[in-house]
Amino acid sequence: MWPNSSDAPFLLTGFLGLEMIHHWISIPFFVIYFSIIVGNGTLLFIIWSDHSLHEPMYYFLAVLASMDLGMTLTTMPTVLGVLVLNQREIVHGACFIQSYFIHSLAIVESGVLLAMSYDRFVAICTPLHYNSILTNSRVMKMALGALLRGFVSIVPPIMPLFWFPYCHSHVLSHAFCLHQDVMKLACADITFNLIYPVVLVALTFFLDALIIIFSYVLILKKVMGIASGEERKKSLNTCVSHISCVLVFYITVIGLTFIHRFGKNAPHVVHITMSYVYFLFPPFMNPIIYSIKTKQIQRSILRLLSKHSRT
DSSP states (O other): OOOSSTTSOEEOOOSTTOGGGHHHHHHHHHHHHHHHHHHHHHHHHHHHHOGGGOSHHHHHHHHHHHHHHHHHHHHHHHHHHHHHHOOOEEOHHHHHHHHHHHHHHHHHHHHHHHHHHHHHHHHHHSGGGHHHHSOHHHHHHHHHHHHHHHHHHTHHHHGGGGTOOOOSOOBOSSSSOOHHHHHTTOSSOOHHHHHHHHHHHIIIIIHHHHHHHHHHHHHHHHHHTOSOHHHHHHHHHHHHHHHHHHHHHHHHHHHHHHHHHHOTTSOHHHHHHHHHHHHHHHHHHHHHHHHHHOHHHHHHHHHHHHHHHHO
8 A cells, every 4th residue: 555645656546446347447438448549549640641531721720630649648548547447647747748748739729620710711701812821831831830839828738737746546437547636635835836827728729719819700791792692601601610610619618617617516427528528528529520511521531431442
């Protein structure tokens, strides 16, 4: 038995009270993880191999798929480890690194969705200048900006975790490490770690959502000014996939936030389930949305399947 000291590893937690059926719960998790890897991996392969998809919108989609894969590969080892092998112990360093990637990838995804909304804004509001505005160089800078914002902004609250003493309980609430979960176990002044994330969320998720909403107000205004009903429908159809992904991402973010803030009396299983929905639902749904709603992606998938069937 590990002593209750700073050197003791943290203990991950699966579904409390359902430990006896963890191996059964692991089956849908394995199916979902497998689907996410196949779906997003297929999207990346199609965008890379089909030159007709070498356009700004699909470049951003490739970054989005990469972030979804990253989030999946970050949480999958510990989640399946707890559910399948009952492997609950995780050393501090691995826990903090996992927490870093979980939070940074979420911020990157928000930034990519914002970049995709700008792509749709330019495509509909200034179509004649689309190629001159969204050059490959500018697209790369936007993607790099989203990556840097996510990976750099999370460093300040994660670094103190490495030197905090941990003399309280070492039991975490989830089968993965979250910053807000770990910092509560520290026997130190965590004021900065309490305030910084609130400011960061306001300047990233909240601000991104406001800008996306504003961009779609301008897009809708522009589309309503188009005389032809057929042209209006065609313009809006190019936004359906992105709007769907935005709704999936931000609704799960808002749902998780409300559960954490106002659902203190809710059963523990509700908190845990909502956390898994947040981490698994967007990566699972994004490839499906783009496969169903984007004709170019559909054609590329059909070409890929027909090519394999001939061989």
